[in-house]
Amino acid sequence: MKMLHNVLEFFKNLPAKNCSECGQQMDEQHECYGNKCDKCMGISEL
Numbered sequence: 001m002k003m004l005h006n007v008l009e010f011f012k013n014l015p016a017k018n019c020s021e022c023g024q025q026m027d028e029q030h031e032c033y034g035n036k037c038d039k040c041m042g043i044s045e046l
């Protein structure tokens, strides 16, 4: 099962998603908002 282990390691080592505005690290669950964090998404509406 060495291949499976390598795949898991690959996903574990994926770089964290960061906000394109402030660079803050975002959770995967915010992916639907695009590439900005909640804070910047709110500010961008002003």
Ligand SMILES: [Zn+2]
Residues within 6 Å of the ligand: 019, 020, 021, 022, 023, 024, 036, 037, 038, 039, 040, 041
């Ligand atoms: Zn942000």
